[in-house]
Amino acid sequence: MLTLAVTATANTPGSLQALVWTDREHAREVLVEQPATCLDPAMLTPLARAGEALFNAPATLGGQAERAGMSCAGCHANGRRSPWFRLDGVSAGPGTADVSSSFFSPKRANGRFDPTPIPDLALPGKVSHDPGSRDLERFVRGLIVEEFSGDEPSLVTLSALASYVRAVRVCRDRASEPRSLGADLQLIDAGITGAIELLRLGDKTGAAKLVKGTRFRLGLINERMIGRGQAKLRRDLLATSRKLSELQDNPEADRLAVWLQGFERKLKPALAKAERGSLYAPAVVDRWLSGRLENS
Amino acid sequence: MANRSRFALIPLALVLALVAQPVLSAGGGGGGGAEMPSMSAPQYDPVAEYRKGAEAYQAKDYKNAVKAFQRVVSVVPAHAPAQFLLASSYIGLGDYKKAKKPLELAIKADPNLLDAQRDLGVTYAKLGETAKAQAQRGKVAALKASCGGTCAQAPAIDAALADIDTALAGATPVAFGPSRAISSLASVDAAYVDAVSLINEGKYEPAIALLQDALWDAGPHPDLLTYLGFANRKLQRFDTATGWYGAALTVAPNHRGALEYYGELKLERGDRAGALAHLARLERLCGFGCQQADQLRGQIAGSRASAL
Numbered sequence: 111m112l113t114l115a116v117t118a119t120a121n122t123p124g125s126l127q128a129l130v131w132t133d134r135e136h137a138r139e140v141l142v143e144q145p146a147t148c149l150d151p152a153m154l155t156p157l158a159r160a161g162e163a164l165f166n167a168p169a170t171l172g173g174q175a176e177r178a179g180m181s182c183a184g185c186h187a188n189g190r191r192s193p194w195f196r197l198d199g200v201s202a203g204p205g206t207a208d209v210s211s212s213f214f215s216p217k218r219a220n221g222r223f224d225p226t227p228i229p230d231l232a233l234p235g236k237v238s239h240d241p242g243s244r245d246l247e248r249f250v251r252g253l254i255v256e257e258f259s260g261d262e263p264s265l266v267t268l269s270a271l272a273s274y275v276r277a278v279r280v281c282r283d284r285a286s287e288p289r290s291l292g293a294d295l296q297l298i299d300a301g302i303t304g305a306i307e308l309l310r311l312g313d314k315t316g317a318a319k320l321v322k323g324t325r326f327r328l329g330l331i332n333e334r335m336i337g338r339g340q341a342k343l344r345r346d347l348l349a350t351s352r353k354l355s356e357l358q359d360n361p362e363a364d365r366l367a368v369w370l371q372g373f374e375r376k377l378k379p380a381l382a383k384a385e386r387g388s389l390y391a392p393a394v395v396d397r398w399l400s401g402r403l404e405n406s
Numbered sequence: 407m408a409n410r411s412r413f414a415l416i417p418l419a420l421v422l423a424l425v426a427q428p429v430l431s432a433g434g435g436g437g438g439g440a441e442m443p444s445m446s447a448p449q450y451d452p453v454a455e456y457r458k459g460a461e462a463y464q465a466k467d468y469k470n471a472v473k474a475f476q477r478v479v480s481v482v483p484a485h486a487p488a489q490f491l492l493a494s495s496y497i498g499l500g501d502y503k504k505a506k507k508p509l510e511l512a513i514k515a516d517p518n519l520l521d522a523q524r525d526l527g528v529t530y531a532k533l534g535e536t537a538k539a540q541a542q543r544g545k546v547a548a549l550k551a552s553c554g555g556t557c558a559q560a561p562a563i564d565a566a567l568a569d570i571d572t573a574l575a576g577a578t579p580v581a582f583g584p585s586r587a588i589s590s591l592a593s594v595d596a597a598y599v600d601a602v603s604l605i606n607e608g609k610y611e612p613a614i615a616l617l618q619d620a621l622w623d624a625g626p627h628p629d630l631l632t633y634l635g636f637a638n639r640k641l642q643r644f645d646t647a648t649g650w651y652g653a654a655l656t657v658a659p660n661h662r663g664a665l666e667y668y669g670e671l672k673l674e675r676g677d678r679a680g681a682l683a684h685l686a687r688l689e690r691l692c693g694f695g696c697q698q699a700d701q702l703r704g705q706i707a708g709s710r711a712s713a714l
Contacts, residue, residue, distance in 0.1 A: 168697075174606075177663075177697045199599025212603035219607070322695050329694030348693040355695065 133196035133204040145190035146281040153277035160304030161274030167323025172260030189278035191230040215259040246272040266313035291385040302370040334389035450477040456625025468498035482626040486516035494583035502532040524566035531573035610637040628658035666698035
């Protein structure tokens, strides 16, 4: 009487936060590459750098998304479009999402399943990027507060996010680029220097979100340090995250700068050395996906 | 309402990842750094065992189905589908005596399980417990009366009554076990998303029904158990919520969502020390930060401030 139709979804040998919102058929692509982004150097202000870090911090969206480790970049990898984003029940296929689902927030729910392709933020869309109109700031605020039930962002936070989005450009010479350790290290730097910048502008709440985002980023690096010889590195990452947690609720510019110096001096070189044997390396990813490499 | 917007959402992609591998490693979402489960974790992965049991049951390999479902219910006795499938496996082996207890437990966990109500009536009759069989028949008949005999379930109720009558007459009904299908993981996703959406809208009863239904497909997944706890807690059914949270933590002792929500329940019930213990555990687990710890910390701080 009971019929069984359990289908095995495409799978990976273990769960990684980096793969949570993605189509498992494309785990390799998600782990080793991302859409190429060329930021407009003329628009790359310290505020825009802070915006990039906020864009990648789940705490920016707050609410339910933060709990699940989802940031703006979950749908818009590297500020562009995540072609392999997938959440069954919300997505009709990879790269689509029903943004009016109660799943994220009841405020914009329309009671219909109507997923649409995730837009590429580097291309002209329905929202004007003209800084004079501030339409983008209003749109981003709506996303955070109404679409994701996040806390009300400060004006500085909104300006930072909008500045970053305005700087995102298509690269003429390439469609994708490696999803390397360097990309995560750059976001660590952007997170801490961005927090210092937001503190300078009086946005302590935004700075706190960046500290949280930086700890989250350390976790993402940590989960890729999969090798048996990388245990000490993982312990060091955990220790430095716990150190940073002391500044999470009450961030101070001087202490953040000291933390960043320490990270760059001690951990960054060790991480760079370990990259080749980690899940940043395509060959290691391939071995891991084929089940020939166990998490240690 | 204030808490509604804070409902913990654990993405289904993560759910799938965890369904597809040992649930014992479930962290319940968050930014990496999930540690390995404590040594108090159960010996079996109940989700994998449930799947094994369902596959064996489908293949009419009732002996192995019993083995697998026994492991599931040893960890999560309140999982109605597993109790029912265990009983159905025993019936498949012709062992009505052993089927009786799990049938009773299945109905206790989910009184709406008509198929289990039917099979319990049949089982009593087959064991010669005529009075109990008649009483069980009365319960099934009452279901029909309560829906005026015209509800969608009415034909199934009639069939159940006929099966119990057949057993009372000394014959063996052909049908036993669940009449529903266990659907593919893809449809579980949809049900899960629907349930979470309902919770976000404050529609807790329909969400509970959907989550209960999803237990058939996903087995005792800790996320589902946690959300059953959450929805029941919102309906002020604290004992029921406690049971579901406890079950979630039995399956996955390091489940962040369950630790947070159970901690909040303890705080609401005046058990501040219990809430603090949950927070301490979350702090240990969330080396790279997690909102579950932040939220519980905030709730505890808020309760202290309001008490001053």
